Amino acid sequence: MSKFRVDPGLVLEKEIDLKAIEAIKMIQWHPITLKYWALGGSSGWLGTNTTSITRCPDGVGEFQHYVNGSIYYHPSIGAYEVHGLIRARWSSLGWERSFLGYPKTDETRTPDGIGRYNHFQGGSIYWSPSTGAWEVHGAIRGKYSSLGWERSFLGYPLTNESTCPDGVGRYNHFQGGSIYWSPSTGAHEVHGLIRSHWASLGWERSFLGYPISDELVVFGGAGRISNFQHGSIYWSSTAGVKVLRERVRVHVKILETPTTFTINEQFAAMQEVYAVAGIRVDCASTENLNLPSLNDVDVGGCTMGSVTSEQTTLFGNRNFVGTNDVVVYYVRSTVPGYNGCAAHPSGRPGCVVVRSASRWTLGHEFGHVLGIHHVSDNNRLMTGGGTFNITNPPPDLTTGEGTTMRNSNLTIPL
Numbered sequence: 001m002s003k004f005r006v007d008p009g010l011v012l013e014k015e016i017d018l019k020a021i022e023a024i025k026m027i028q029w030h031p032i033t034l035k036y037w038a039l040g041g042s043s044g045w046l047g048t049n050t051t052s053i054t055r056c057p058d059g060v061g062e063f064q065h066y067v068n069g070s071i072y073y074h075p076s077i078g079a080y081e082v083h084g085l086i087r088a089r090w091s092s093l094g095w096e097r098s099f100l101g102y103p104k105t106d107e108t109r110t111p112d113g114i115g116r117y118n119h120f121q122g123g124s125i126y127w128s129p130s131t132g133a134w135e136v137h138g139a140i141r142g143k144y145s146s147l148g149w150e151r152s153f154l155g156y157p158l159t160n161e162s163t164c165p166d167g168v169g170r171y172n173h174f175q176g177g178s179i180y181w182s183p184s185t186g187a188h189e190v191h192g193l194i195r196s197h198w199a200s201l202g203w204e205r206s207f208l209g210y211p212i213s214d215e216l217v218v219f220g221g222a223g224r225i226s227n228f229q230h231g232s233i234y235w236s237s238t239a240g241v242k243v244l245r246e247r248v249r250v251h252v253k254i255l256e257t258p259t260t261f262t263i264n265e266q267f268a269a270m271q272e273v274y275a276v277a278g279i280r281v282d283c284a285s286t287e288n289l290n291l292p293s294l295n296d297v298d299v300g301g302c303t304m305g306s307v308t309s310e311q312t313t314l315f316g317n318r319n320f321v322g323t324n325d326v327v328v329y330y331v332r333s334t335v336p337g338y339n340g341c342a343a344h345p346s347g348r349p350g351c352v353v354v355r356s357a358s359r360w361t362l363g364h365e366f367g368h369v370l371g372i373h374h375v376s377d378n379n380r381l382m383t384g385g386g387t388f389n390i391t392n393p394p395p396d397l398t399t400g401e402g403t404t405m406r407n408s409n410l411t412i413p414l
C-alpha cells in the first residue's frame with residue numbers, strides 16, 4: 001500500500017477556506033497526485049486517469065496512466081511525466097525495467113526550440129518532428145552531451161543505440177553524423193565526407209576498424225582528420241579525402257620561433273602534401289632549446305651523409321625521441337644560408353628549418369629525410385628551385401615519391 005494520500009478528485013473544485021488549505025498542507029499527498037495537479041489535473045493536457053496509482057512491475061516505483069500520458073514515481077527520484085512518442089519509445093524498450101529506468105525530468109523543450117526530450121536514470125530519449133524519438137545512453141550519450149546535444153553538428157538521433165555488424169561495438173546515427181563506441185576505443189564521432197568514406201570502406205569491419213578520435217582540425221587548419229584503429233581518413237579542400245595508412249612521428253625542437261609561417265601552418269602544409277602519399281604527420285612533442293651558439297648553425301655543404309660538428313651537436317638533442325622518430329630543429333639561420341637542410345648524423349634522422357622558411361620547407365626537408373631527391377619542377381614539393389617559388393600550391397608528390405617515402409623505415413604502418 002502507498003503511504004501517500006491520493007487525489008480524492010474533488011478538492012480543487014471546491015471553495016476552500018484558509019483553514020482547509022492549511023489542513024491540506026498537512027496532508028502528505030502522493031507525489032504522483034501533486035505532479036498531476038501541477039500539470040492541471042483532470043482539466044490539464046494529461047486528461048483523466050485511466051488507471052489508479054499502481055505499483056510498477058519492478059516493485060520499486062509507482063505509476064498512473066492518463067488519457068494522454070503517464071506519471072512515474074521513484075522514491076529517490078520523484079514523479080515525472082512522460083507522454084507522446086517519447087513515452088511510446090520508452091514503452092517499446094520496457095518502461096522502468098529497461099536500461100533507461102525511471103524518468104528524471106518531465107518532457108522538456110530542447111534548447112534549440114525544435115524538439116523535446118526526457119532524461120531517464122540510464123539515458124535520454126530525444127524527439128524532433130522530422131526525426132522521431134530515439135534513445136541515447138552510456139558513453140555515446142556522454143559524447144553527444146560533450147559536443148552540445150541537438151545543437152551540435154550531430155543534431156537529433158536517427159536510431160537507438162544499436163549493435164555494430166561486427167558484434168563488438170555500438171553506435172547511434174544522428175542527422176549530422178554518427179557516434180561509434182567499442183570497449184577498447186571508447187566513443188567518438190565521425191561525420192561528413194570522412195564518415196562517408198569510412199562507410200564506403202565498410203564501417204568498423206573495414207581495415208580501419210573503429211574511430212579512436214573525433215574529427216580533428218589538422219594543425220594549422222588546412223584539413224580535417226579522423227583517426228581510426230588502423231589508419232586515418234584525411235580531408236582538405238585541395239587534397240579531397242585520403243586514407244592514411246602510415247605515419248611519421250615528428251618532434252619539434254625550437255631554438256628560434258618561426259617568423260614567416262607558424263609551425264602549425266608548416267605542419268598543415270606538410271600534412272596536406274603527405275596525405276597524397278597516404279602518410280600521416282604526427283607532431284609527437286615540442287621542446288624549446290636554449291642553444292644560442294647553434295642558432296646560426298654551420299651546415300657546411302648540406303650534403304646528405306656529411307655533417308659538421310655543429311650539426312652533430314645540434315642533432316644530439318633528442319629528448320623524447322624514439323627509434324624511427326624524426327626531429328626538426330628550428331634555428332635563426334644556416335651557414336651558408338638556406339631555408340633548411342636535411343643532412344643529419346647517422347641514426348639521428350631529422351632536419352634544420354630556419355625561422356624565415358616557406359610554408360613548404362618542412363615537408364620538403366622531411367622528403368629528403370624519407371629518401372626523395374630534388375627535381376627541376378616548381379609544381380613539385382621536391383623542386384630544387386626553392387620552395388618559395390612553388391607555382392601550384394599545394395605542390396605535387398608523384399606516386400613514385402610516395403612509394404619511396406612509405407618504404408622508409410621512418411614511416412610506420414598504422
Ligand SMILES: [Zn+2]
Binds near residue numbers: 364365368374384
Ligand atoms: Zn632540398
